[in-house]
Amino acid sequence: MATPDRPAPPPEPAPAAEDDPRLADAFLRWVRAPENRLTVLGAAACTALFALLFQESLRHFYRAWTTDDNYSHGFLVPLLSLYFAAQVYRREGAPASPEGRSGVWLGGLLLGGALLAHLVTVPLPIDFLGDLALLAALVGCFTIVAGPAALRRYWFPFSFLIFMVPLPIALYSRIASPLQLMASRVASGFMNATGVPVLCEGNRMTLPGGVQMFVAEACSGMRQLTGFLALAAAVAYLSRRPGWYRAVVVLSALPIALFANTTRVVATGYVMHYLDPRYAEGAYHTLEGVLLMGMGLLLLNSVCMLMDLFCAGDDAPGPSPTTPPTEAVATGRPILAATEGWPSRRVAGALSLSASATEELS
């Protein structure tokens, strides 16, 4: 208490949640509130039932993510989805509680359909169908509990989860095999054109001196493709640009991933020819992959910068309720501005993965 000889303490800062609402804080507050005890128990029961029902799909995810290099990014996807959900919450706050039976029918339909699809996988063990059923059931449960308005608000974090689903092997092979052959042919063609005679037989390339180079399935470009598609989808979503811009960002992931992969094959060939075949294996080969991934990121960045030239007039940043318009100019480009509470409805400048963006994403 303040007394005349003791100055009053400075007013306590307002709870962070009010200025900067955080999903995790809101969730903890909801869980701890005594009046929500029964609801929390109900939600916990739902979660347990869900995990029990979809345990095979969850195991399938875990197995694929831990044993298949093509899906080792799988663990990141739900975390990124949570991150996106937290950003939506920070930007738009808690959705209003659904009224009446709003969402019950839609959610029930989604959950019912998902359960039927899941049951089909009992006699016909099609993992892919089971995985998709899990996602649909998740959306269904969410819609029942939170309502359709919340689903509209959080559609992207749920959609993003598709990137954690492993493709069926038959489908994967059908896509990967031609890509693998294409990478071999294009790489050998390029090397021949640049003075390194290469004999290409399927995915086996014979370099001068009889050095054999095998373009494995892992070099088909599928791994880069899935990674880049996920990244491009995230960038497109966070960019707050027009639809065509986002579509181009996502679509550009395809040629960029394939180009980066073919470049990696060519680089490996050069390393084997000009340096030493040993430098094309193990850690060196992994390092090559990382460097080429970096090149892919730069290409994606370049695509965004190029498109910014065309849409600069479309979305010049307007005045924002929380950020002075000059800030966009002062800081250069608050890239992926949406990640910082989306003070503006648009990105205030070119979208690129610059240092500030990296900080945001880290």
Next chain:
Amino acid sequence: MTTLKRCGLCAALLTLGLAARAGLERMDATERPPLRRPLASLPMELDGWAGRDVPVPLDVIERAQTTEYLNREYESRRRPGLKLMLWINYSEQGTNLRHTPEICLPSSGWTKIESQTRELQFPAAGGRALTCTRLGYAQGDLVKHVGFWYYIFGEGRLENFVRRLPVTSRSSHGRTTRGSSMTVEVFYPGDVDPDAVALGEFARGLLAALEPVLPPDRAEYHVP
């Protein structure tokens, strides 16, 4: 409707799903039968063929995701010099089915010769016939033939029916098998047995020797 009621509805639907699943699983119980005997128990001497084990590189074993395998070279006693390479891959989880010649060989630079691909039938146990696919592959002047068939053990009729449909009858559906599985591949230079006569002789002996090894609850497939 309160959130509690919504959670209750959700839990009720999920419980219904669990009960339906339990009922279906009970109706459609599947196990992954092991081989009745080890693959190594296959005799070295098969009706006119003398075999010897050939070591397999560790990385190949790893990539084949095999539970048990056999890699042998059999030489014909009737036609000295005629050698066939036998690769059998048993996988408890059915993951080896992915290693179909249709994927492995093109990846190694072999081109499929459609005109040399044909279905052959060999007499198997119980008066039945086993269908095998003989595939031809070329690399430059070299031509290689592969006799190929595979088994899935322990699956039900519905799975077997669906698996025989054109859309699913591919052996690369490895991870979706509910039973265990085994692929059999016989490799040889195409010019030594263009009409698959030797392959037929070998397969007859092999099928007879395989019979005591294979679980009886099985389905046979041949489309790679």
